[in-house]
Amino acid sequence: MADQVIRIPPPPRSARVARRPPPRRRRLLAVIAVFVALSGLAVGTVVTAAVLRGHSLRAVAGRGRDMLTGALHSVNRADEAESAPAAPPAPLSDSTRARLFQALVGPYVPAWAAPSLGDVFGRYERDFRTNDERQWAANGPGWANMNYYDRAAIYYAWYARTGDFKYLTRANAVAVDYRKNYLEANNFAIQPHWSMLDGVALHYLVTGDEASRTAVGKVADLLTGLGYRTSIGSKTGTDNRVQARYIVALLLANAIKAPSVGIGAPVGVKGGHDWPAELRRALPLILQTQDADGAWRLACKETKPVTHPFTTGLLFDALARYHDLFEPDPRIPPAIKRGADYLWDRDWIPQKRSFKYVGAECPAEGGPGPAPDLNNLIVNGFGFVYRQTRDITYRRRGDEIFGGAVTGAWLSPTKQFNQVYSSSYRYLAYTHPELQRDTTALPRLP
Numbered sequence: 001m002a003d004q005v006i007r008i009p010p011p012p013r014s015a016r017v018a019r020r021p022p023p024r025r026r027r028l029l030a031v032i033a034v035f036v037a038l039s040g041l042a043v044g045t046v047v048t049a050a051v052l053r054g055h056s057l058r059a060v061a062g063r064g065r066d067m068l069t070g071a072l073h074s075v076n077r078a079d080e081a082e083s084a085p086a087a088p089p090a091p092l093s094d095s096t097r098a099r100l101f102q103a104l105v106g107p108y109v110p111a112w113a114a115p116s117l118g119d120v121f122g123r124y125e126r127d128f129r130t131n132d133e134r135q136w137a138a139n140g141p142g143w144a145n146m147n148y149y150d151r152a153a154i155y156y157a158w159y160a161r162t163g164d165f166k167y168l169t170r171a172n173a174v175a176v177d178y179r180k181n182y183l184e185a186n187n188f189a190i191q192p193h194w195s196m197l198d199g200v201a202l203h204y205l206v207t208g209d210e211a212s213r214t215a216v217g218k219v220a221d222l223l224t225g226l227g228y229r230t231s232i233g234s235k236t237g238t239d240n241r242v243q244a245r246y247i248v249a250l251l252l253a254n255a256i257k258a259p260s261v262g263i264g265a266p267v268g269v270k271g272g273h274d275w276p277a278e279l280r281r282a283l284p285l286i287l288q289t290q291d292a293d294g295a296w297r298l299a300c301k302e303t304k305p306v307t308h309p310f311t312t313g314l315l316f317d318a319l320a321r322y323h324d325l326f327e328p329d330p331r332i333p334p335a336i337k338r339g340a341d342y343l344w345d346r347d348w349i350p351q352k353r354s355f356k357y358v359g360a361e362c363p364a365e366g367g368p369g370p371a372p373d374l375n376n377l378i379v380n381g382f383g384f385v386y387r388q389t390r391d392i393t394y395r396r397r398g399d400e401i402f403g404g405a406v407t408g409a410w411l412s413p414t415k416q417f418n419q420v421y422s423s424s425y426r427y428l429a430y431t432h433p434e435l436q437r438d439t440t441a442l443p444r445l446p
Contacts, residue, residue, distance in 0.1 A: 089259045091208060100255055101205040102160070103325060104198065107429030107436050111161040114428055116435070120403045121428065128158070128421060131411045139414065141173035143182050149418035152178060152199025156206070157425055168206070175203035179215050188218040188263045192228065192245040195219055201252040217258030217271075220249040224278050225262070225269030233285030239298045240311035243286045244318040250279045251318075251325050279326055286315070287335055294338030295346070300362035307359035309347045310371065310419075312339055313378030317423050320384040333388045340381045344397055353404030372408030373416040375401045376424035383430030395431045402427060 092100070115122030139145040155171030158164070179200050183190065197216050204212035223229070223246050231237035232246050252258070254275035262271030290296050296312050297305035316336050323332045347356045347368075354370035355378060361367045382398035385391070402424065410416045429436045 088210065089213070089257055091210070092205075092257065097205045097208065101156075101202060104202060104205070104252070104255060105157050105160045106321070106324070106423075106426045107433075108157065108161050108425050109428040109432060109435045111158070113435045117428070117432060120399075120406050124402075124406050124424075127406070127411060131417050135414050135417065136170060141170065141177045143174065143178035146414055147174055147178045147182075147196055147199070147418075148194070148415050149422045150196040150199050151414065151418050152196070153202060154418060154421050156199065156202040161425065171199065172203060172207065175199040175212065179203070179212060183215050183219065184211075187265070187267075188215070188222055189267050190219065190222070192223060192242045192249075195223070195245040195249055197249055197252050201256050201258075204256055213256055213258050214261070216249070216252050216256060217260050218263050220253035220258065220275065220278075221260055221262050221269050221271055221273060222267060223249050224273050226267065229278075229282075232282060233288060235289050235298055235305065236301070238289075240296050240308065240315040243289070244311070244314035247279070247282060247286070247315075247318040247322055250275055250282065251321055254279060255325060276326075279322065283322065283329060283331070286319075287331055290335055290339065294340075294342035295359075296339060297359075299358060299365055300360075302363045303361070306362055307343070307347055307356075308365065309343050309355040309359070310357070310374035310377045312343065313374070313381060316340070316378065316381030316384065317426075320380060323384075333385070336381050337385045337389070340385055340394070340397075343378065343381075348401075353400060353408060355401075370408075372404045373410045373419055375405035375409070376420045376427075377422070379405070379424055379427045380430065383427040387430045387433070398427060398431060 111125050114125050135146070152171050152175035155167045155174065159167040159171060178196060182194070183200070197219055200212045201216050203209060204216070228238070228242065228246055232243050253260070258275075260271040260273040260275070263269050289298060295307050296315065297307055299308035299311070300306045316339060319332050319336055323329060343355060347359050348354075349356060349370050352370035352372065354372040354375060356368040357366045357371040357374070358368055379398050379401045382394045382401060386394035386398060405420055405424070409420045411420065
């Protein structure tokens with residue numbers, strides 16, 4: 001049946017809160033939660049932008065505008081109309097959507113099991129609950145304050161990890177607000193730093209809302225139809241964050257079979273893209289930007305190129321997902337391993353339990369000071385290497401990185417909170433597969 005919510009099996013009885021409503025009321029609450037989740041309505045807006053690390057949200061949202069402008073100038077503008085309307089894609093079956101939901105969330109350990117790994121992992125779960133409640137109360141689902149680094153996707157992951165419909169309801173609300181009030185409002189002419197597509201793709205898989213599937217395809221069309229398609233293979237024309245967003249957009253479009261219909265003015269990108277072919281074309285271009293010593297030095301145009309550890313971490317995660325969701329290309333594991341080795345040897349500050357923000361002083365970006373709230377954007381590279389090699393060195397290093405984030409991160413702003421939690425839950429599954437939720441028994445749709 002279409003437009004139904006995917007139900008994630010609840011945690012074991014021993015892990016549930018003791019006080020629960022009586023059965024009849026529980027059934028009523030579940031019905032209400034499903035109704036709210038399916039409605040996909042955003043509840044409220046936020047008119048005040050948060051000031052994060054001294055930069056206004058306008059500055060954050062505008063980051064990369066010059067890169068987008070350059071990309072726009074590089075595209076053939078002869079035809080600014082969308083491609084001729086094509087037949088709508090066939091809806092995916094309920095079982096397919098359930099399977100893809102699990103795959104895109106990625107490997108995960110249930111929230112109730114994480115504290116068994118130690119105090120740091122227990123605090124990771126507690127800090128999520130405390131800070132999320134405060135931030136939701138202050139901001140609601142408004143995309144501008146909540147969705148940088150994809151809060152919608154985080155909520156879907158926490159729904160999967162907890163079975164709590166509260167997170168599903170919040171995920172749907174943030175995903176729809178972001179899609180309607182940012183992507184659609186700008187006719188998908190966005191810059192890649194604000195490409196937060198996991199939440200939109202997961203919204204499609206949970207609800208069957210074709211507008212979300214179309215949105216994923218249009219952003220992928222934007223990135224493959226502009227100059228990014230060429231610049232991702234250039235050491236001077238891109239950075240690891242753009243490379244990561246590019247790969248993830250194509251992965252998601254391919255996974256959910258998003259239509260490639262193009263977008264109209266102001267960019268005028270035609271459709272008809274072949275997602276698998278574009279992925280296979282992009283991978284070697286990105287890998288060739290890695291230096292022989294393992295570093296990706298794509299940041300800082302004012303001085304010689306330097307590393308930017310957290311953007312390299314974003315690329316680690318994108319490449320690992322390419323390996324797991326699309327094709328296990330044998331070039332990926334050694335590339336991530338070399339990159340992780342370089343960052344640990346050159347950019348890790350052991351006394352601060354943190355990576356440098358930038359490998360060396362870079363006027364437009366920052367300096368080599370510690371940035372522990374960015375650790376968990378990097379940690380999945382170490383977890384992936386451990387999973388592939390079973391070399392305990394990488395789990396020990398990953399645990400140190402993870403612990404530095406938990407004890408040193410600045411969780412009050414939504415941006416930093418999202419950076420800590422956007423993908424790091426997968427690290428637990430990479431390094432502790434014995435606790436990983438069995439996703440072979442797929443959740444059934446009602």
